[in-house]
Amino acid sequence: MSALYGVMAELADEKALLAAAHEARDAGWAGVEAYSPFPVAGLAEELEGKPLGVSVFVLLGGILGGAGGYFLQWYSAVISYPINVGGRPLNSWPEFIPVAFEMTVLFAALAAVFAMIVGNGLPRLRHPLFDAPHFDLATRNRFFLCLRGNVEDFDEARAHAFLESLEPLRVIEVAS
């Protein structure tokens, strides 16, 4: 354990980042984080910890919305206050479909966004990384590989050495 958030290498492009992540994995580093200004294909797979899929939530949201939407209509039109509307049957199911469908989409979409934001631990307005020099470029044109300091037997010196071995633009210490 150490007081550091981690040690971080600033890299020039997505290739370097991918390679670095790969090596870090081979070298058996734990708590590896990779930052890039746009999604880099295959990068997440190089890091441990498989992100929980958003799709499950979307499915659940959709089912909830659809079933709930239909139930609402059926209950209010058939059970709560049955009224003869233009001689139509109380449970006019074909005419209940559109609302049920819209509710499906609505809840599924909400679930997707919810899952993404919560899954990513957002909102997180303050973060140690934001104090790190050059990290503002992570949303522009720089790529970062960070070895977290909060893992078992983290050795700052080894981390430095490893990151230097990647020939980065520079190595940055991130205070926590």
Place this chain on the structure above:
Amino acid sequence: MSPTPITRRDFLKLAGAATALATGACTAPPDEIVPYVRPRAIADGIAQFYATAMTMQGRALGVLVQSDMGRPTKVEGNPAHPSSLGATDVFAQASILELWDPARSRTLRHRGTPATREALVAEWRSALAGLEARGGEGLRILTGYVGSATLRAQLDGLARTYPAMQRHEWEPLHRDNSLEGARLAFGRRVDCAYRFDAADVVVAVDADPLGEGPGWVRHARDFASRRAPQSMSRLYAVESFPSITGDMADHRVALAPAALERWLAALDAALRGEASTPLPLVEAAAHDLLAHRGRSLVVAGEGLPPAAHALVHRINARLGAPGATVSYLPAVSDVACAESVAALSRDMRAGRVQALLILGGNPAYDAPADVEFGAALARVPLSVHVSLYEDETSAACAWHVPRAHYLEEWSDATAHEGTVSIVQPLVAPLHGGVSIHEAVAMLGDDAASPRDGVMRALHLEGAAWHTALRDGVVASTAPAPLALTVRDVAFDPADVADGWTVVFRPDAAVHGGEFAPNAWLQELPRPESKLVWDNAAYVSATSAARLGAKSGDLVEVARGARRVVAPLWILPGHADDAVSLPLGYGRERAGPVGSHIGFDAYPLRDGGFAWSAPCSVRKAGGAHALVTTQLHTRMEGREPAKHMTLAEALSAHSAAHAERPVESLYPDWPYDSYRWAMAIDLNACIGCNACTIACQSENNIPTVGKEEAGRGRSMHWIRVDRYDDGPTPLHQPVPCMQCEDAPCEAVCPVGATVHDSEGINVQIYNRCVGTRFCSNNCPYKVRRFNFFHYSAGLGERPVEGSNPQVTTRMRGVMEKCNYCLQRITRARLQADKEGRRIAEGEVVTACQAACPTRAISFGDLSDPASAVAQVKRSPRGYTLLEELNTRPRTTYLARVSNPNPQAANE
């Protein structure tokens, strides 16, 4: 009425509402309960009905007036009254609005400034004192036709005190010609009472007995009773203006006035077997009349000259009509109006009139132009005018006395066939008006209370009085028919001069002008043209073409120096070379509603030419925006109003339209209790619009004003469509069809219009948000929308005068016919309390009650014996737009005409 150009106040209202919301002041304002001081016999919330009578031109229509918490709210016909038999006309229906009209006169005025009754009486008495010496010479009294025995008695009383006093009579829509004609034929002035129920063949010459004039409501009922295919009468109409009678005729010819006289002469010749100038229909009519001796009738219109009337009397005598299809009774008046008013005017100008008392009427506006009555009035030192409104005559008189409405006064009246009925007040004068009787009493100091006066004049008291009061008629007061011998009078018809003839007609809504302040009538689509809020110069298409003018263009109608500029309207079925000018418009002082609209045709009208006169017509340049509620009067082959000949009607076999016509995708809804339904017989409907106004009165329907009506925003729940491209003009009343599979309901997002368990398509105003989808989806377009806050508009009844059983609708909600739900509810609760079902005929809708011809039947379809169920089984029955399978509860019976085969091949 109109949305009243939005003032600053509305913005304040809005601001107020906003702040109210902001401050969360949503709790309702505390409202009060104000009980009586002395308990009343009748519990509040229960409607009472009182019998009285409404008099026009000296002849009365018996009515029953509904009173809620002591406030008159609705007029119904009096079934016991011979002129009504339970039905009413538009004027009686609209009289309730007249009663409540805030524009009615409220103050007694002397030369325009408020004055006291005492001051008036004092001045009058002193004036009379001066005249007494010479037996009251210089004292004149001007009335309309006097139908009230009480008034007659009072005037005779005055005449006894002032032997030299002179009485004058003036009715703008007088009957000088017919009464004079009777004098020529019989040696005395008599009125005719027609019996259309006894007539197999009727020939109406320039006459509209089914559409206007004394007794027309009864005439229409009698006529309709003979139009059922089983025993169908035949009607010939020869006229210049397409009247209701003409619309209902089996044969109709349109002729200019002069030609009408020739036609009549030809008919007479044909009847006498002489060779006559071949004119259309003459032969056929003559044969038909002769073939039905004793069961045929010829009716002459007021427009024909006295000699023509005399001729018609002779013809009827030859046809054996007297006693069978026509009977004669003492005339409403022995005075020839035109001469009488002319004489008065002459004397006034000559300064021979010191004191003039004008009881009702508005001569300064409607007297013959050539007598220049208004100007003459100025020469009278003391003139007193008693009238409902401060009108043109009030302005020209020294004194104006607000008159009590007929629903506020004690009096008596005479039916078209002579039966006497009592006029009783429903409410104390709202604006402190005095009845004519009180006025006369006041001036001729007669202490008796008006009620006693009536009792005395009718020689009624005790039980007899109370019976008469309850029934609305005094039993067996109808005079025995006069037996008269007809003299031979020479009749040489006016020779048909080429050039234009102007025809003066009472307006179908404002009549002679006395109803101009009435917004309901102003907005009533005229039967022939569907015009509202205006009158127009009606001509035929050919004549219009000759003028090179189209509907709306201004034309100038001139008689010598006197000229009137009027908007033209092309009327199918109008005679060529004639221009018809409805009277009663162009009023200067008819309140905020009736002033300065339309054009005044009276300036063209002389004592000598009361109904038609030669004139010149030319395009005046410019146009006037006329508003009609029906832009399209052709059926386009869709046959919304069906028509069949008598032969077809008799051969057709029952279509059983009462039962559901076609299969539906939807499972049937069970209707286990009542199944309300309506059937409208187009063969009976004469298009008189009584239903429209009755509905307006019953359901608190607002008017919208000319501009809004022009935008297609009239609010009538039952409109009467007119189609001109059928074999005969067709009238079709269209209320909500109460579809069982209602298209309107399915598309309302908030369920503001739904079905109730008795199958009524109800409109829940308080739930309506105003998407107007229902109206779009209504194939019959019977839904009406409050585009503005019409119910608060100009010319509306104050809330006290409206029906407390019907919600007044606010801006932004949809409304429509609901089969008079409030009446059904009243009956249901009553029956329910007594633990029984609603009896057949217990629920009568407002339109049904008003209809003179009983064209509308209404009732419970679940009872196969009910009248409506039987009517619906008629072979003539059909459903409007049946192919849409909306399964309406309201259906129609086809119109039938009974043409004369002989005429067909003429």
Place this chain on the structure above:
Amino acid sequence: MNSQVLRGRWGYASVTDKISDLVLRRPTHWLWALGFGIAGTLTLVLLGGMVWLFAVGVGIWGVNIPVAWGFAIVNFVWWIGIGHAGTFISAFLLLLRQKWRNSINRFAEAMTLFAAGIAGLWPVLHLGRPWFFYWLVPYPDVMDVWPQWRSPLVWDFFAISTYLTVSLLFWYVGLIPDLATLRDRAHGAWRRMVYGFFALGWRGEARHWARFESAYLLLAGLAAPLVISVHSIVSLDFAIGNTPGYHSTIFPPYFVAGALFCGFAMVLVIAIPMRRFLGLEDFITIRHLDNAAKILLATGLLVAYGYAMEVFTAFYSGDKYEIAIALDRMKGFYAPVYWTLLFLNVVVPQVLWWRRARRSVATLFVIGILVNIGMWLERFMIVESSLAHDFLPSAWRPFIPTGWDWAMLAGSVGLFALLFLAFVRVLPALSIFEMRELVEEEKEEAR
């Protein structure tokens, strides 16, 4: 060769700086100020109209009986249609992996959002008692009554609100990484905080990107059917009705095609001046305009087919009412409108068969405007002429718009412009991170 998606040599840094500087550095141009002023004035007209409307009622419009639906509905259908192109671009083209989409989806989505928002305004203004609009929402009230679910207007309510919500989510999710960029590049504590707040503290960690991408893709997958459903449901407002001229099964696809048609027209009308004034010619290239024009042509042909089928089915059905309304449109009161819209929507787009027309900026701009007008007229024709000429001849009556009708229509256009002009000042008009992806892909291809 000017047919690539990205013109010129751009790197991650330069592309980032270029687009973010539009927001962070670019000084206010006088033309922008002028446009903003005009749009603002028109918006005030709209607001004035609304005050008057709420004060006295919908009678200030030309609506009547039989034509109870007026401009409010016409404008509603028109605006919601315009919105559709944005979702189509961002969702469909994303699913179809059309990389040219990356440089136009952001402002197209903004267009969707604003158009749909304005569209949503009209049905409320349309009501006779707008203050009760919430009665279309199902909630347990003291009256124990519910919305009437069989009404297409209720479907509308759910469709529009869902569409608005999903579009907003989709747009916002796409914005998060760009907001982070702005946060990191903005000067001034406040701007950084505002952008930072909405960026939610985005850092661009690989696993975050993974979730981000799957969520984004799923949203696209949901938005695609949604956008189809929305205009289908809008079309049911008419097709469910029995009015001749409304009651037609072809309406849903016909309306969707029409929506994309005028939507893409609007994309052109916006993109062409924008790329010019913001100097985005390298990102929104002729290739983009060309593609948009092709879609415009295709959808235009679909719409033309719709018109043809409307007339064909009218006569083929033999229904006298349908035939009557078809003829009335050609010869009746509204014939001028009918023939004008046919010219604008069917004839004019045929120009786009020519490659040179598709690549002429001016031509496309003019066509875009004409098509928008044409499509508004089409909605007018459908809504008004049908109602003015239905079953009972006695009820026939034309609809004649009042000054307020026109004023409020103009006002809504002003509001749209106002929102858009504001948008390009405070948010990146193009998606920055997707442009970086584009740069990367172009590099790949270069190899």
Place this chain on the structure above:
Amino acid sequence: MAQAFSARALLFTKLAALAIAGLLVAGAVTAYEHFDGPYRVGDAPPQPIAFSHKHHVGDDGIDCRFCHASVETSSFAGIPATQVCMTCHSQLFTDAPMLEPLRQSAARDEPLHWTRVHRLPDFAYFDHSIHVRKGVACIECHGRVDRMPLMRREAPLTMQWCLDCHRDPTPHLRDPSRVFDMTPSAAVRVATGVPHEALASRRRLTDCSTCHR
């Protein structure tokens, strides 16, 4: 590069967020309170005369119909005319200051102005006579007036409340002869058994047109 949010800024942001959320909730609650206004139950508005049903009904045992005479025949139960009060009060408490307004009313022939306690909107049509006829006791809606020194409203009179009974009237019904009895329906029905008045179908009773027109 520094944080976009200093620690304090973050704190303030969070507080602000909390505040906004709180405000929304508070707003919603107060709004509900206000819009609930016309339906506020239980408060007794001031009256020109502090008329006590407790005294007249509870202590004196005067029948409801003595004052509310038309309750069995009309939609409107009827409010007693001044003279009805005077039938007794011309003899009793003739100089009670409390009754001054009553004497004034009688003397000046001017009606009293009571404050309405039970108020329905204009578009809701309620008919007393049919309810009484069908065995709906006064107390079902008006509560134990025999225990009310000042008249107050017991029931919310919301549509929901009306519907509760219209959907299932039976528990609220009793023998019509006992409707003016102040004992709760349950007790009465133990005594007299369940009434078998012919009731309209539930469908009829929940028709919109039953109360609105």
